Amino acid sequence: MHHFTYRDGRLxxxxxxLDTIADxxxxxxxxxxxxxxxxxARVIAEAFDGMSCLIAYSVKANGNLAVLRTLANEGCGADVVSGGELKRARAAGIPASRIVFSGVxxxxxxxxxxxxxxxxQFNIESSAELAVLADVAKSxxxxxxxxxxxxxxxxxGGHPNISTGKSGDKFGVPxxxxxxxYDQxxxxxxxxxxxxDVHIGSQIDEIxxxxxxFERVIDLIKRLRDKGHAISRVDxxxxxxIPYKSSDTPPPPSDYANMIREVTEGLGLDVILEPGRVIAGNAGVLVTEALFVKxxxxxxxxxxDAGMNDLMRPALYQxxxxxxxLRERPEDAEQVRYDIVGPICESTDKFAAERLMPRIEGGDRLAIMSAGAYGAVLSSQYNARPLVAEVLVDGDQYAVVRRRPEFEEMVALENIPDWLS
Structure with a gap:
């Protein structure tokens, strides 16, 4: 469910x-x-009610400080994969004691x-990393x-590029x-x-x-405990x-939680979850304007006017x-098939092929739905385009939570050496 709806013909x-924000x-x-x-966030928390469960929101899905503060206020912790994400989580008010550090x-x-x-805790992905962390900690x-x-x-996972739990993937210890x-x-x-810890992929649509x-991991935990390892947590x-289109029917968090209850029953484990997309994905849209029909x-x-530098997912994962x-069309509106493309000088700058839509003219505005996760975090300034602005809405108020930079700011870190003067 999301809170993007038509009222009196306006989205x-x-x-x-949304056209008020765009204006x-x-x-x-x-x-x-x-x-x-x-x-x-609340649906997930309610699904795991009664369990010892840390909901460590995956910052890589959407790391905007205002988004993180919103989730911190809901009691979420954070799963981070870099020092920068750790600093973001702390700046947003997430306690360090609720932060898990992942990444290879x-x-x-x-x-x-x-x-x-x-x-x-640290989630460790190789014996070499264990040795380095031990050396740092001892120092x-x-x-x-x-x-x-x-x-x-x-x-x-919904695409080979987001499957992470198969032999041959770079993630995890074989x-x-x-x-x-654990002996090491x-x-x-x-x-x-x-x-x-285990994480097998993203956009998984079946339990x-x-x-x-998870059953393989629980068997491992039992063996480790039998060998004397004091394992008290499972991540x-x-x-x-999430449903990116109306025909998508991913399992609800309640089914997910019931499965985890069954798998972990009687073991006294503290459960850690790292939801990202399922919290942020359908909570955001990318508003764009049609420039031309060609x-x-x-x-x-x-x-x-939105490009692959603003929303990378279609180019990266199709x-x-x-x-x-943004202006609702009547049910009997003429339908036209479009290849929806951006202004970037790349053939991969395509959002949809042969998409059947109501007729669109230059100047019409559109919302690209389900863009709250892996959207702005993957954006860049390719083609010297400024980073896209971000806005947070709360009821009848809104605030710009990342402004669009000026050109001078985009090049402020660059320098022309004296010998080129």
Missing amino acids: FCEDVA AVGTPVYVYSSATLKRH GKTRSEMRLGLEEGIH MGKTAKVAVRVNPDVAA WSEAELA IAETDGIEAVGV APMQAA LGGGLG PAPQRNFLII AHHDFMP
């Missing part, structure tokens, strides 16, 4: 018309709904930052709490080496094993592969899918996003 985010801020612009963010390539300085802050006179991310060799990693921890000063992976990652042999190009005109 609203909560109680603010004031310009396009393209991301618009996020506070009510949707809060509702999704942590630097020594990032490890030091996590230890200085006193984070909940600081600290002990790092760790969970090893294991790769259970279970395929899942299943055959998992117990050896037991023999090494500066690190302490507290949990096991079965997750259950298969089950994220990955639950007829061509066998197709019509609808050229919009991802589907619905388009909704």
